[in-house]
Amino acid sequence: MNELRAILADVVTRLFTERVTREVRQSAESGMWPDALWTAVEENGLTLPLVPEARGGAGGTWADAYIVVSAAGRHAVPLPLPETIVAAWLLARADLEVPTGPLALAPAQRDDDVRLTPATGGWRLSGTARRVPWGGSARHVVVVTAVDGRAMVARAAAGGFGVEPDRNLALEPRDTLVFDRTPVTAAPAGAGVPPDAAWQYGALARAAQIAGGVDAILKSATRYATERRQFGKPIGAFQAIQQNLAVLAGHVAAADIAAAHAFRAADRGDALFEIGVAKARTGEAAGIGASIAHQVHGAIGFTYEHDLQFVTRRLWSWRAEFGGEAWWAATLGREVALWGADALWPTLTAR
Amino acid sequence: MPVRFELYELPPTTRVLRGEVRDFLRAELGDRPPARRAPSWGGFDREFSRKVGARGWIGMTWPTRYGGHERSVLERYVVLEEMLAAGAPVSAHWVADRQSGPLLLRFGTEAQRARFLPAIARGELAFAIGMSEPDSGSDLASIRTRAERVPGGYRVNGTKVWTSNIHRSDFMIALFRTHHDPAKKHEGLTQFLVDTKAPGITIRPIIDLAGSHHFNMVLFEDVFVPEEMRVGEEGAGWKQVTTELALERSGPERYLSSLVLLVELIREVGKDPGERAAPVVGRLVAHLVTLRQMSLSVAGMLEAGDNPNLEAAVVKDVGTTFEQEIPEVVHALTGVEPTLASGTDLAQALGYLVQHAPSFSLRGGTREILRGIIARGLGLR
Numbered sequence: 001m002n003e004l005r006a007i008l009a010d011v012v013t014r015l016f017t018e019r020v021t022r023e024v025r026q027s028a029e030s031g032m033w034p035d036a037l038w039t040a041v042e043e044n045g046l047t048l049p050l051v052p053e054a055r056g057g058a059g060g061t062w063a064d065a066y067i068v069v070s071a072a073g074r075h076a077v078p079l080p081l082p083e084t085i086v087a088a089w090l091l092a093r094a095d096l097e098v099p100t101g102p103l104a105l106a107p108a109q110r111d112d113d114v115r116l117t118p119a120t121g122g123w124r125l126s127g128t129a130r131r132v133p134w135g136g137s138a139r140h141v142v143v144v145t146a147v148d149g150r151a152m153v154a155r156a157a158a159g160g161f162g163v164e165p166d167r168n169l170a171l172e173p174r175d176t177l178v179f180d181r182t183p184v185t186a187a188p189a190g191a192g193v194p195p196d197a198a199w200q201y202g203a204l205a206r207a208a209q210i211a212g213g214v215d216a217i218l219k220s221a222t223r224y225a226t227e228r229r230q231f232g233k234p235i236g237a238f239q240a241i242q243q244n245l246a247v248l249a250g251h252v253a254a255a256d257i258a259a260a261h262a263f264r265a266a267d268r269g270d271a272l273f274e275i276g277v278a279k280a281r282t283g284e285a286a287g288i289g290a291s292i293a294h295q296v297h298g299a300i301g302f303t304y305e306h307d308l309q310f311v312t313r314r315l316w317s318w319r320a321e322f323g324g325e326a327w328w329a330a331t332l333g334r335e336v337a338l339w340g341a342d343a344l345w346p347t348l349t350a351r
Numbered sequence: 352m353p354v355r356f357e358l359y360e361l362p363p364t365t366r367v368l369r370g371e372v373r374d375f376l377r378a379e380l381g382d383r384p385p386a387r388r389a390p391s392w393g394g395f396d397r398e399f400s401r402k403v404g405a406r407g408w409i410g411m412t413w414p415t416r417y418g419g420h421e422r423s424v425l426e427r428y429v430v431l432e433e434m435l436a437a438g439a440p441v442s443a444h445w446v447a448d449r450q451s452g453p454l455l456l457r458f459g460t461e462a463q464r465a466r467f468l469p470a471i472a473r474g475e476l477a478f479a480i481g482m483s484e485p486d487s488g489s490d491l492a493s494i495r496t497r498a499e500r501v502p503g504g505y506r507v508n509g510t511k512v513w514t515s516n517i518h519r520s521d522f523m524i525a526l527f528r529t530h531h532d533p534a535k536k537h538e539g540l541t542q543f544l545v546d547t548k549a550p551g552i553t554i555r556p557i558i559d560l561a562g563s564h565h566f567n568m569v570l571f572e573d574v575f576v577p578e579e580m581r582v583g584e585e586g587a588g589w590k591q592v593t594t595e596l597a598l599e600r601s602g603p604e605r606y607l608s609s610l611v612l613l614v615e616l617i618r619e620v621g622k623d624p625g626e627r628a629a630p631v632v633g634r635l636v637a638h639l640v641t642l643r644q645m646s647l648s649v650a651g652m653l654e655a656g657d658n659p660n661l662e663a664a665v666v667k668d669v670g671t672t673f674e675q676e677i678p679e680v681v682h683a684l685t686g687v688e689p690t691l692a693s694g695t696d697l698a699q700a701l702g703y704l705v706q707h708a709p710s711f712s713l714r715g716g717t718r719e720i721l722r723g724i725i726a727r728g729l730g731l732r
């Protein structure tokens with residue numbers, strides 16, 4: 001890790017450790033927007049790692065963004081920070097102004113029908129985007145869609161569309177947004193940005209959040225195993241516990257590198273394949289990891305009282321959002337089938 | 352987490368080298384069928400090893416004064432992964448290149464380096480590993496084969512077992528007990544270079560479950576080992592053997608053993624894999640890509656001079672789990688009967704791998720032992 005990235009990692013870790021308290025998470029779950037936390041995150045410049053400095057951003061890379069997004073997962077930050085980072089990048093790449101305040105990213109479902117049409121003096125958006133993360137809390141929603149096969153990025157201001165609130169397992173907002181000839185600002189997406197960019201980069205963000213999340217539950221389980229005593233010794237002294245935590249550590253390492261690998265690919269451009277690898281691999285780590293972590297924590301880990309659930313409930317939702325393992329693995333499977341058996345190794349080593 | 356994998360990228364300069372290795376392998380192996388590539392690094396072919404040596408692909412990172420080529424760990428990594436991906440018969444130089452040579456470079460005397468390393472780098476000397484004994488598997492420090500001091504050297508008595516390929520190797524690096532104190536079993540261990548033709552050595556074949564002979568039992572009866580064949584100080588064996596085991600565990604051979612079968616599976620499902628096969632194949636590919644990045648990361652740490660023991664244990668644990676899953680998945684998806692020498696390439700590769708997969712999580716340290724190492728890294732022991 002280079003020095004600037006190490007500093008960034010320190011900043012986010014300190015900020016989230018101090019500010020993302022149990023009270024903040026709980027209050028967010030009751031539907032309160034964590035305004036003070038958002039302001040702190042924005043003031044620390046964490047929302048715009050991918051926006052050029054000329055536009056007020058940090059002018060960084062996806063590898064920098066990985067630090068922030070994985071930390072958001074690790075600390076179960078109840079904010080649309082990953083969504084804002086991706087949406088701000090899409091706006092900047094489309095040469096659109098990046099407004100302050102939280103941004104949401106849509107569509108979040110592959111078969112949503114959201115249409116952008118030209119109108120006198122601008123663009124209009126119509127259709128329904130289901131289960132948009134933080135759709136009702138964001139100040140703007142960034143929608144990527146295709147017009148005549150060309151990727152377009154649109155920005156809709158809150159208030160210009162209907163909101164039907166819903167939640168995921170972690171009680172994070174997943175709102176259905178209804179656009180009805182909503183006036184929006186729109187422009188062609190940046191070069192190389194595909195029409196399903198919301199889906200692809202949404203999955204990329206979730207992979208990093210999961211990588212951070214499984215790391216957090218490994219830490220929690222390891223700490224608990226050294227503290228909790230049964231039969232006269234710490235449960236971590238039992239080989240069954242040790243072996244399970246070693247398995248979890250393997251999944252944590254795999255999730256981290258798979259996600260980081262995809263972020264690096266995003267810096268190069270077409271990252272669809274690596275995003276698929278990351279989402280499929282981290283999703284598997286999420287399922288197995290949550291199961292091991294809960295087993296080690298015993299009954300106390302099954303309570304709302306214990307912090308473990310803040311992460312595991314997110315993992316269970318995140319692994320399914322923007323395509324679960326099955327969807328992404330099938331995409332990868334069809335892709336390598338097209339390459340053909342003998343091209344597998346040469347293609348993988350050339351990427 | 353104390354286990355830390357930094358993303359690593361092969362420098363673009365390695366592309367030329369990769370191309371050279373591929374051309375070489377295409378010329379050497381031609382259209383060798385998958386079933387013959389399935390043994391991965393198990394194939395033993397001295398002729399092939401000499402050719403690899405002539406290309407400068409053994410002892411790649413060693414100093415030129417010892418016949419090495421002073422190339423980077425990463426260039427070596429590229430050669431290794433290409434050899435493995437092609438199922439090349441590398442066994443006659445693999446052990447010496449991977450662990451015996453580096454061990455001598457680190458702990459050997461000047462005379463030992465000058466004598467052995469250039470010949471290893473030419474692909475002319477095959478080495479075996481003499482660690483396990485009948486009563487000492489995972490508990491390696493409990494070994495009992497004794498090396499007693501006699502004028503000019505040592506007299507060795509005892510038994511080694513599971514010694515792969517020693518019947519066709521020139522030397523072995525063996526761990527013997529030079530001092531016995533039951534309370535301190537990690538002390539009093541010493542490593543030696545042993546000439547496999549020395550008088551008093553009897554090699555008895557052990558046939559594996561698939562009917563092949565690579566394992567052996569090695570009996571030592573008053574075998575004389577000259578003083579100058581001791582590797583390192585007397586009593587320093589445990590520390591050295593731990594270093595050697597880390598080298599043994601850190602390479603790409605710990606996740607690529609079943610690659611041939613995955614390739615045949617992709618051939619079998621065809622261009623349009625359908626709803627059942629696509630996610631199954633895709634999941635394996637996601638694991639493959641991830642493991643390659645993990646393995647590269649270990650190579651990067653070695654290149655930087657770090658000590659990635661813990662990370663190597665993680666890659667081997669996750670990697671062998673993946674290797675063992677592939678035959679299971681092929682069975683679940685295709686139902687193809689594994690065969691010996693008939694049927695399709697897929698059936699034959701499956702036949703080889705079904706039978707050999709159990710050994711993947713035993714050789715080089717069992718799964719349970721590796722997970723113990725990881726647990727220690729987590730601070731649990």
Ligand SMILES: Cc1cc2nc3c(=O)[nH]c(=O)nc-3n(C[C@H](O)[C@H](O)[C@H](O)COP(=O)(O)OP(=O)(O)OC[C@H]3O[C@@H](n4cnc5c(N)ncnc54)[C@H](O)[C@@H]3O)c2cc1C
Pocket residue numbers: 479480481482483484487488489490512513514515516710713714715716717718719720
């Ligand atoms: C293909 C192959 C090639 C080999 N080549 C060589 C070679 O060239 N040279 C050489 O010296 N050796 C070689 N070996 C031997 C190998 O190193 C041993 O098999 C290995 O160290 C395990 O020892 P063991 O087989 O005696 O099993 P054991 O140690 O008896 O273990 C049996 C089972 O008990 C478990 N177990 C043991 N101790 C513990 C513990 N503390 N906690 C939990 N579980 C435990 C093990 O994990 C395993 O599941 C080879 C083995 C194989 C399979």
